[in-house]
Amino acid sequence: MKKSYILLLIVTLYSCTTSKDIVKTEIIEIVFGSGGGFTGEINSYKLTANGKIYNKESELKKIKLKKTLTLFNQADKIKNLNFNEPGNMYSFIEIITKDNTNKIVWSLGSSNVDKKVIELHKNLTQTTK
Numbered sequence: 001m002k003k004s005y006i007l008l009l010i011v012t013l014y015s016c017t018t019s020k021d022i023v024k025t026e027i028i029e030i031v032f033g034s035g036g037g038f039t040g041e042i043n044s045y046k047l048t049a050n051g052k053i054y055n056k057e058s059e060l061k062k063i064k065l066k067k068t069l070t071l072f073n074q075a076d077k078i079k080n081l082n083f084n085e086p087g088n089m090y091s092f093i094e095i096i097t098k099d100n101t102n103k104i105v106w107s108l109g110s111s112n113v114d115k116k117v118i119e120l121h122k123n124l125t126q127t128t129k
Contacts, residue, residue, distance in 0.1 A: 025076040031094040032124045034108070036087070045128050047071060053127060063127050071127070074120045078104065083113055091121055 028049060035042035046054040051068040053060045079095045079102055086092075087107025094103040106113040 025072045026097045026099075027072050027075055027079065027095060028098060029096050030071065030075050030124065031096065032092065032121060034089070034091045036089040036108075045124070047124065047127065055128070060128060067127065071120070071123060074116070074123065078114065078116050078120065081114060081117065083117070085110060085112060093117060093121055093124070 030047045031044060032047070033042060033044035035044075044056070045060070047063075047068065048054070049068065049072070051063045051065050053063065075093070075095050078093075079097065079100075081102070081104055083104045083106060085107055086105045087110070089108040090105055091108060092103060092105045094101060104113070104117055106117065
């Protein structure tokens with residue numbers, strides 16, 4: 001009984017700390033995806049602060065809060081970056097905070113966009129698989 005109580009306490013403390021850290025980034029959610037081409041189709045996903053990933057309005061999966069925190073910290077570093085250079089095929093990241101929404105859009109294969117953006121997009125896309 002005592003071991004169960006201690007384990008529950010540790011899990012609770014860890015969960016609270018992670019949640020507070022996500023709140024510190026001020027990011028509410030991250031929308032990301034790609035689109036364009038012949039069909040103009042847009043593939044869009046949303047990652048929320050509780051680790052849920054949505055495709056359109058359907059919940060796709062839930063990732064660990066530690067991974068969510070890592071992604072939100074990466075997004076926090078670029079949340080004020082202004083870059084809007086779409087091409088025929090493009091990728092995007094939309095970082096939504098309480099006070100602002102910033103959408104970063106770049107052409108596929110662009111070398112002009114900050115490498116932190118490409119890295120975050122790659123990491124976010126990997127979470128959908």
